[in-house]
Amino acid sequence: YVKSTKEILEKASKERYAVGAFNFNNMEFLQAILEAAEEEKAPVIVATSEGAIKYIGKGDIEAGAKLAVEMVRTYAEKLSVPVALHLDHGRDFKIIMAAIKAGYSSVMIDASHLPFEENLRETKRIVEIAHAVGISVEAELGKLKGIEDNVVEKESVLVDPEEAKVFVKETEVDFLAPAIGTSHGAFKFKGEAQLDFERLKKVKEYTQIPLVLHGASMVPQDVVKLANEYGAELSGAKGVPEDMLKKAIELGINKINTDTDLRITFVAYLRKVLSEDKSQIDPRKIFGPVFEQVKEIVKERIRIFGSSGKA
Numbered sequence: 254y255v256k257s258t259k260e261i262l263e264k265a266s267k268e269r270y271a272v273g274a275f276n277f278n279n280m281e282f283l284q285a286i287l288e289a290a291e292e293e294k295a296p297v298i299v300a301t302s303e304g305a306i307k308y309i310g311k312g313d314i315e316a317g318a319k320l321a322v323e324m325v326r327t328y329a330e331k332l333s334v335p336v337a338l339h340l341d342h343g344r345d346f347k348i349i350m351a352a353i354k355a356g357y358s359s360v361m362i363d364a365s366h367l368p369f370e371e372n373l374r375e376t377k378r379i380v381e382i383a384h385a386v387g388i389s390v391e392a393e394l395g396k397l398k399g400i401e402d403n404v405v406e407k408e409s410v411l412v413d414p415e416e417a418k419v420f421v422k423e424t425e426v427d428f429l430a431p432a433i434g435t436s437h438g439a440f441k442f443k444g445e446a447q448l449d450f451e452r453l454k455k456v457k458e459y460t461q462i463p464l465v466l467h468g469a470s471m472v473p474q475d476v477v478k479l480a481n482e483y484g485a486e487l488s489g490a491k492g493v494p495e496d497m498l499k500k501a502i503e504l505g506i507n508k509i510n511t512d513t514d515l516r517i518t519f520v521a522y523l524r525k526v527l528s529e530d531k532s533q534i535d536p537r538k539i540f541g542p543v544f545e546q547v548k549e550i551v552k553e554r555i556r557i558f559g560s561s562g563k564a
């Protein structure tokens with residue numbers, strides 16, 4: 254059933270577990286994510302980036318947002334678990350407004366590339382509008398490394414817990430994504446994976462609100478290997494290790510954004526199925542086994558996040 258992001262995350266924060274926020278940009282990924290949550294009896298957040306809304310709407314933002322909402326509602330109303338739809342990395346005011354108008358439960362205003370005062374002002378503006386119509390808001394403090402959609406962040410600037418305290422108080426934002434060393438995509442760490450747990454601990458203590466981990470995909474090496482065996486070129490791919498995810502959850506992370514793990518699984522098994530079933534031309538016979546695997550990896554993530562059975 255449909256439930257608000259805020260209710261889902263406040264329960265998670267109180268009970269110290271995390272809820273997956275899985276990205277989708279087509280029907281099959283959405284189906285796989287929702288089936289996984291249902292089978293794990295877990296609350297789940299499904300998310301679209303701005304690019305996904307444009308992709309779903311073939312460039313028409315209002316149509317894309319509306320279709321995403323209607324797909325989620327049509328599936329979710331049949332499920333026994335709570336489902337919320339979230340706008341990931343909102344940057345364009347028009348798209349954030351389109352998501353709110355279409356019926357998204359929460360929106361992220363990502364102004365983390367701006368100086369603190371501007372991030373604060375931008376976030377405050379969106380919070381005022383969203384709260385006026387009962388929508389919750391996520392913001393980001395500090396910078397992730399790597400490519401954030403179309404903004405290349407050269408270096409990661411880790412969150413300042415003192416700034417986080419002021420930021421949350423001033424903006425009344427509902428959830429905060431503190432940068433603690435992760436980055437988007439499959440190539441997260443040059444050397445050893447490391448997250449700044451000290452900062453995370455302080456941010457939770459100072460803000461006492463649900464926290465979000467971006468760039469949290471684990472990049473499973475067995476799946477990377479399989480993809481490469483069937484012709485992909487993903488050498489050097491590295492994600493967040495399980496023990497670090499679990500420690501981040503203990504320290505107060507309640508929403509874990511996961512996209513790359515689903516993408517790598519999709520690509521590995523699509524390559525495998527196409528190369529093994531050479532006469533297959535029915536998309537359902539190709540996508541069926543591929544998205545079965547995507548569902549399984551989502552279930553694995555839900556178990557690691559501690560949200561299995563929490564519906």
Ligand SMILES: O=C(COP(=O)(O)O)N(O)CCCCO
Pocket residue numbers: 276302341342402436437438439466467468469470471510511512513514
């Ligand atoms: O923080 C994340 C997920 O990051 P990851 O790339 O680790 O799955 N997202 O916000 C998902 C969209 C970013 C582009 O993939």
Ligand code: NA
Pocket residue numbers: 339340341342361391510
């Ligand atoms: Na987000």
Ligand SMILES: [Zn+2]
Pocket residue numbers: 342437467468510
């Ligand atoms: Zn992100």
